[in-house]
Amino acid sequence: MTGPFDTSVWRVLGNPLVSGTTEPHGRLAGETIAVKDLYAVAGFAIGAGNPQYLREAAPEPSHAAALAALVGAGASVVGIAQTDEFAYSVAGVNAHYGTAPNPRVPGGLPGGSTSGPAAALALGHASIGLGTDTAGSIRVPASYQGLWGLRSTHGAVSRAGLLPLAPSFDTVGWLTGTPELLQRVAEVGLRATASLQVEAPARFAVAVPLIFAADEGAQAAFVDGLSLLERAGVLPAPEIIEVGDLTALFAAFRTVQAGEAWSAHGAWVRAHPGALGADVAARFDAASRVTPFQMTDARASLAAHRAALDAALEGRILLLPSTSSTAPDRGASAAEVDAARAATLSMTCLAAIGGYPAVSAPLLEVAGAPLGLGLVGPRHSDLALVDVAARFAATLAA
Amino acid sequence: MTGPFDTSVWRVLGNPLVSGTTEPHGRLAGETIAVKDLYAVAGFAIGAGNPQYLREAAPEPSHAAALAALVGAGASVVGIAQTDEFAYSVAGVNAHYGTAPNPRVPGGLPGGSTSGPAAALALGHASIGLGTDTAGSIRVPASYQGLWGLRSTHGAVSRAGLLPLAPSFDTVGWLTGTPELLQRVAEVGLRATASLQVEAPARFAVAVPLIFAADEGAQAAFVDGLSLLERAGVLPAPEIIEVGDLTALFAAFRTVQAGEAWSAHGAWVRAHPGALGADVAARFDAASRVTPFQMTDARASLAAHRAALDAALEGRILLLPSTSSTAPDRGASAAEVDAARAATLSMTCLAAIGGYPAVSAPLLEVAGAPLGLGLVGPRHSDLALVDVAARFAATLAA
Known part of the structure; x- marks a missing residue:
């Protein structure tokens, strides 16, 4: 069979x-949606x-708010697409349903946890x-598969009808094949908070540890990409800013994410021994051992980091490689996948800590494999950030 | 896209x-269902x-009775499969969704109106x-695609939650790849009327007009098949019976079917000009012109035919080719498809007129293409009829 x-x-x-x-002038009429299997789809x-x-789950009575907005603008739902279990991974590996393909990198991982929608696109x-996108789940598959991706400002899009992983960081995000469509989708999705939207700063920044966390190929592609954009005159020379110790930043982030993930799903996980794939089970097992004191410390650390990041980034868009490498091979060892995961998360968690919007634009390439250029902007600069990335893309295409 | x-x-x-x-010993545990898009599937x-x-249709609140029975026995639903519009055809051509493939006959029509489930299997x-199966919609795709099919005794299986075409003839039917599974499915589906089930007669019959309605290749395959079964000792020499004038029989059947189809769907069809494919639109257009007097006459004619058929068939299983030919080519002209349709329906409508159960068993072949052997038995001999066909198959396989 x-x-x-x-x-x-x-x-x-x-x-x-x-x-x-069927409103004839729906802004998304004719578009088709792949919904990550974390959103309520009525029925x-x-x-x-x-x-x-x-x-064990009951049918949902109505669409999640973020889905209803897209459907209300005329887009149809093609289907419900796979995700890493509880979105608690960024590899795109699922022990039950298999690993989705990466059509752009034969034999490569798709990237997760928005793995199904990315492969579908x-x-x-x-x-x-x-x-x-909690810790990078829009940006990682976008980077690995050459797609446009936007992680929205934390709290800017309603999460009603969305299964939580770590509510302090969980955001709605979208993937598309073009910046033009990403802009329309984001406008529809952010309609409720449109009045909050801010202009993008005209200054840019890079941070050394965020570049050095990437592998050599990704570093070179990133530096080359920035040079091209500077020479084309669309990118003023970026300033170098300090973002602190990524290891400490990531450790605090990981603790809070784990504690919240356990709050959201620990009871279910405990009641269903053996139900999870080995990697996600190990992650929840570690999460079950986060103590209240560790959570308090980590939250305080993140608050301090966030204030420092706000100050360091003020008036600038931060540029970085979206991921530490192109898509790892699906035959890679667990240790190799873990290493790529940790390096990538130390880069992506920065936007999560700040609640910042972040774009992954498919503008870089390493040995034929796509790599995203990451842009992180001030809170509520979502639409302006897509616009900046679109200008970069238009320049590189010219 | x-x-x-x-x-x-x-x-x-x-x-x-x-x-x-998930009852562990469900009789259909592990089986997977393709549901024709006429049955209510909850949601x-x-x-x-x-x-x-x-x-324009609203989500159904619960499963159709015939579906609930299969799901209750442990089978899962894979999906909702396509049908000819309103099941009002036997070709398997759909102007909106395309023509399903016939994996057994490259370039051949799938047979309808259970076209989607047949192709899925x-x-x-x-x-x-x-x-x-109203006029042959289980038996035709079974014959064209080498599947096992059972049209159940009229009224033996609840039609609750099933969209009607012509309620005097509409029956629930099933397709499978093996006689063993068809037997299990039919037992589950007929559970409510199990006490009515009768033994299969030990005598067999053929009717000359039902053989001559088939094309030469189908006639030869049918005669050869019967010879093999007779020589193997599982088929006593069939008796030749009279079934009356097929042309008159089919004309009366077609009138009642059309009148009932218009009662069921005429209002919708009239309110949606242009919504139907050309062939089905033409059929509904003709149906709209059936007069009450024509209906009365045709019903009286069918009642007389039915009594005559009951008498002629009594104590016998009627054998015939399931269809007048193997699958017509999908490139065939409308006239050719119509000719095959009319010839096949004149053969298949007999079971519909009598309310008899009918099996199509994939035991014949013409130039490499499958052709069903048809068995028509007394009302409520469904299970016994499958059993007889299964014995034929076992003999031919030995």
Whole structure:
């Protein structure tokens, strides 16, 4: 019995699964959505990448707010796409449903946890990926698969109907194939907070540890990319800023993420021994051992880091490679995947700590494999940030 | 934008779409269902092969009775599969969603109106097709695609939650890849009427007009098949019976079917000019002109035919080719498809008129293409009829 569709990419599919509202001038009319399996789709249970969780979940009575906004603008839902279990990974590996393909890097990991929507877009099955970004789950698959991705400002888009992982950092995010569509999607998604949107700063910054966390190929591609943009006159020479000790930053972030993930799902995880894949199970096991004192310390540390980052970044857009490398090989050892994960998270967690919006623009390349250029802006500069990245892309394409 | 799945076969797909109840010893545990898009699936609208109809339909609150029985026995739903519009055809052509493939006959029509479930089974996407048979819509795709099919005794299986076409003839039917599974499925589906089940007669019959309605290749395959079964000792020499004038029989059947189809869907069809494919639109247009007097006459004629058929068949199983030919080429002209349709329906409508159960067993072949051996038995001999066909198959395989 072979399958009628790729279950490493999709859980449920329709033609369409949900029709967009038919207002003829809907801003997203004709667009098609792959919904990460963390969002409520009316009539369907949320599966969160785990078949046992799915079996016990009840059908949702209505769409998640972020989905309703897209559908209300005329986009149709193609299907519900796979995710790393509870979104608690950035590799795009799922022990139950398999690892989605990376059409841009044969044999490469897709990147997670918005793995299914990313693969769906790269395969041409949908035009909009509705995902989430807690620690990098939009930016990593975007970087690995040559897609446009936006992690929205924390709190700017309603998370009603979205399964939490770590609410202090969870954000709605979108993937598209073009900056023009990302802009339209973001405008629709951010409609409720449009009045808060701020202009993008005209100054740019880089931080040495965020470049050195990347591997040599990614470093070179990043430096070359910036040179091209500077020479083309669209990028003023970036200033070098201090962002503190990434190791300490990441440790505090990881503690708070783990503590919140355990609060959200610990009871279920404890009640279902053996239900999780080995890597996610190990992560939850570590999370179960975070103490209240550790949480208090880590939260205080993050608050201090956040204030320092706000000051260091003020008036600037931070540029960095979106990930520490291009897509790791799916045959890589657990140790290699873990190393890439830790390096990438130490780079991506900065936007999570600050609650900043972040774009991954598919403007770099290492040996034929895509790599995202990351842009991190002030809170509520989402739309302006996409605009800056789009200008970079237009310049490089010219 | 290419599709993530074959929309000529499927409308909605899941992994699974609906889980079977998890009783460990469910008789259908591990089996997977392709549901024809005429049955209520909880949470989904019925589409009936027409996208406009689908857009206006509300989600169904619960499963159709025939589906609930299979799910309750442990089978999971893979998806909702395509059908000819309103099941009002036997070709398997759909103007909106395309023509499903026939994996057994490259370039051949799939047969309808249970076209999607049949293709799904032949492609290995599901193990059970839940369909309907009004005038042959289980037996035709079974014959064209080398599948096992059972049209159940009229009224023996609840039609609650099933969109009607012509209620005097509409029956629940099933497709499978093996007789053993067809037997299990039929036992589950017929549970409510198990006490009515009768033994199969030990005598067999053929009728000359039902053989001559088939083309030469099908006639030869049928005669050869019967010879093999007779020589193997599992088939006593069939008796030749009279079934009356097929042309008159089919004309009366067609009138009543059309009148009932117009009662069921005429208002919708009239309110949606242009919404139907040309062939189905023409059929509904003709149906709209059936007069009450024609209906009365045709019903009286069918009642007389039915009594005569009961008498002629009494104590016998009627054998015939399931269809007048193997799968017509999808490039065939409308006239050629119509000719095959009329010849096949004149053969298949007999079971519909009598309300008899009918099996199509994939035991014949013409030039490498499958052709069903048809068995028509007394009302409520469904299970026994499958058993007889299974014995034939075992003998031919030995």
